Amino acid sequence: MVLDRLRRANTGRDPKKIPDGLWVKCPSCAKTVFKRLVEERLDTCPECNHHFRMSARKRIAALIDDGTWQEWDADMSSADPLGFVDGKGYPERIAQQQAKTGLKDAVICGGGKLAGHSIGLGVSAFDFNGGSMGSVVGEKLTRLVERCTAARMPVIIVSASGGARMQEGLISLMQMAKTSAALARHAEKRQLFISVLTDPTMAGVMASYASLGDVIVAEPKAMIGFTGARVIQETIKQELPEGFQTSEFLHKYGQIDLIATRQEMKAELARIVSYLHHA
Amino acid sequence: MSNPFDFLEPLVKLEEKITELETLASSTGVDTTREVGSLRETWAGESRRLFAGLTPWQRVMLARHPLRPQSSDYVDHMLDDFVPLAGDRRFGDDEAIITGMGRLGGIPVMLVGQQKGKDVHERKRCNFGMPHPEGYRKAMAKMRVAEKFNLPVIALVNTPGAFPGVEAEERGQSIAIAENIRDMSNLRTPIIVVVIGEGGSGGALGIGVGDRILMLQNSYFSVISPEGCAAILWKDGSKRDLAAERLKLTAGELARFGIVDEAVEEPAGGAHRQPAVMAGLLKDALLKHLRELQALTMDELLERRYRKYRAIGQFIESAGAATAAR
Ligand SMILES: [Zn+2]
Numbered sequence: 001m002v003l004d005r006l007r008r009a010n011t012g013r014d015p016k017k018i019p020d021g022l023w024v025k026c027p028s029c030a031k032t033v034f035k036r037l038v039e040e041r042l043d044t045c046p047e048c049n050h051h052f053r054m055s056a057r058k059r060i061a062a063l064i065d066d067g068t069w070q071e072w073d074a075d076m077s078s079a080d081p082l083g084f085v086d087g088k089g090y091p092e093r094i095a096q097q098q099a100k101t102g103l104k105d106a107v108i109c110g111g112g113k114l115a116g117h118s119i120g121l122g123v124s125a126f127d128f129n130g131g132s133m134g135s136v137v138g139e140k141l142t143r144l145v146e147r148c149t150a151a152r153m154p155v156i157i158v159s160a161s162g163g164a165r166m167q168e169g170l171i172s173l174m175q176m177a178k179t180s181a182a183l184a185r186h187a188e189k190r191q192l193f194i195s196v197l198t199d200p201t202m203a204g205v206m207a208s209y210a211s212l213g214d215v216i217v218a219e220p221k222a223m224i225g226f227t228g229a230r231v232i233q234e235t236i237k238q239e240l241p242e243g244f245q246t247s248e249f250l251h252k253y254g255q256i257d258l259i260a261t262r263q264e265m266k267a268e269l270a271r272i273v274s275y276l277h278h279a
Numbered sequence: 280m281s282n283p284f285d286f287l288e289p290l291v292k293l294e295e296k297i298t299e300l301e302t303l304a305s306s307t308g309v310d311t312t313r314e315v316g317s318l319r320e321t322w323a324g325e326s327r328r329l330f331a332g333l334t335p336w337q338r339v340m341l342a343r344h345p346l347r348p349q350s351s352d353y354v355d356h357m358l359d360d361f362v363p364l365a366g367d368r369r370f371g372d373d374e375a376i377i378t379g380m381g382r383l384g385g386i387p388v389m390l391v392g393q394q395k396g397k398d399v400h401e402r403k404r405c406n407f408g409m410p411h412p413e414g415y416r417k418a419m420a421k422m423r424v425a426e427k428f429n430l431p432v433i434a435l436v437n438t439p440g441a442f443p444g445v446e447a448e449e450r451g452q453s454i455a456i457a458e459n460i461r462d463m464s465n466l467r468t469p470i471i472v473v474v475i476g477e478g479g480s481g482g483a484l485g486i487g488v489g490d491r492i493l494m495l496q497n498s499y500f501s502v503i504s505p506e507g508c509a510a511i512l513w514k515d516g517s518k519r520d521l522a523a524e525r526l527k528l529t530a531g532e533l534a535r536f537g538i539v540d541e542a543v544e545e546p547a548g549g550a551h552r553q554p555a556v557m558a559g560l561l562k563d564a565l566l567k568h569l570r571e572l573q574a575l576t577m578d579e580l581l582e583r584r585y586r587k588y589r590a591i592g593q594f595i596e597s598a599g600a601a602t603a604a605r
Contacts, residue, residue: 075597079593081536136592139592166508169527170502171538171593173480173502177588184462184465204502207485211453226481231443232448245448
């Protein structure tokens with residue numbers, strides 16, 4: 001059922017996440033494991049349950065009930081407000097990312113049922129330019145939230161992003177404000193927002209909508225933070241503690257509510273929705 | 280590395296000559312009025328020429344000038360009867376953000392301003408203007424007071440960025456900034472944001488959401504520092520001048536994108552030359568915007584604030600041309 005559908009939906013996608021070939025080496029336990037087995041377990045290691053990065057499409061299939069998904073604003077793609085050039089032009093860079101991923105930009109939004117509950121769902125596509133937030137990501141997420149505010153529906157956003165997209169300059173930074181303002185209005189109507197943090201959720205994304213969940217859930221051992229560890233080390237020459245900026249680190253410091261494995265994520269989200277959403 | 284302020288050298292030379300002549304006059308009694316007057320005219324012309332042609336990188340340098348007026352200078356020159364307020368009521372008092380009440384031309388306001396520090400000691404206490412989470416939470420605590428008692432908020436942005444450190448991460452830097460952004464988006468009192476120097480990314484936005492965004496002419500507001508951008512794109516931090524140009528981070532450029540509502544003119548030679556004059560110009564601009572905002576009902580104010588941010592963004596839908604957000 002779900003897994004069959006996943007395999008079909010996923011053929012040929014995301015060559016970076018799980019390398020081609022029958023076998024894949026787990027970066028966590030270093031064991032060589034059978035790739036199809038990894039895929040059937042929602043991209044996790046059968047030996048140690050390491051969570052590989054998962055494509056946005058596959059994530060949606062893993063969370064949304066069969067046959068209930070409807071994608072919103074699927075046609076939206078980036079303009080080039082700054083005329084940004086670095087070696088190649090920004091439009092060319094976007095076209096490359098689109099060809100590589102089969103996506104228009106770094107987020108997929110839509111509506112569907114999660115274990116029978118109607119929800120709005122946004123999922124970052126990390127393989128599209130690092131999941132970075134420019135105008136398209138900001139606008140699609142804002143429309144998602146606004147739609148759910150009007151329909152009195154819960155919103156779930158699954159994040160995986162390096163932060164704001166440099167090539168759209170301050171316009172990207174302002175998407176942090178735009179999305180957060182939309183969530184404030186959603187909250188004024190007493191509607192539920194669940195933020196799901198996956199590897200990695202950093203910088204401008206973590207410092208805006210991803211941190212604003214009524215409930216914040218993370219996958220195990222995801223990298224989550226504001227400033228990247230390398231930058232921290234370079235600028236302040238500080239030794240970084242063991243497990244710094246992992247889901248477990250954030251949990252210890254009181255910043256997230258719970259850590260859920262990918263296998264239990266859908267059931268966990270459904271349970272939370274059942275408590276906090278009154279239709 | 281050469282002196283980053285080389286481009287100001289012609290002005291500095293003239294200033295030295297003027298001082299020399301004035302000293303000569305006072306020590307010998309020789310009348311140098313005419314010579315000084317003519318040098319001042321030359322200076323004014325030269326400064327107009329120089330400032331009209333500043334590159335974005337040069338503006339970034341001016342924004343970081345060690346003598347550039349800071350939040351405390353604007354408190355001194357612009358507000359009467361200032362009452363400083365400290366602490367976030369949770370963890371500590373972050374001096375990288377000063378907060379307090381004052382009267383702006385008679386109107387009581389809540390001031391929230393990032394502060395880099397003026398001497399070695401203050402700079403250290405202020406962490407060079409890089410706030411920790413408690414700084415952002417302190418700012419929001421005071422803004423809540425402002426909301427409760429109908430005081431407009433004046434937020435002065437001047438930070439290279441939120442502090443990148445282990446303790447900041449432990450205490451929730453992301454969350455502190457995110458919650459401020461959200462809560463400033465619907466705080467029920469007028470908010471005017473002014474970038475007075477550096478508008479460093481999320482650390483700036485953490486006190487930088489409001490009804491109006493003003494920028495001083497020689498300040499910058501950017502998603503990433505020019506150095507950081509150059510390091511990522513060209514693996515070469517020295518291409519920061521090129522990065523500054525590409526990022527479109529100056530007041531004029533950002534006004535064209537509709538993000539910045541007004542580029543506030545600086546006195547001749549830059550804000551650091553005449554802090555009191557600068558404060559006067561900013562005060563006038565603030566009073567003008569405040570009057571406009573105070574004429575609105577609260578619902579209108581909040582709706583317009585929402586629309587302001589809602590409209591930021593450019594994208595292409597279906598086969599069409601680029602559209603701006605609604
Ligand atoms: Zn493993």
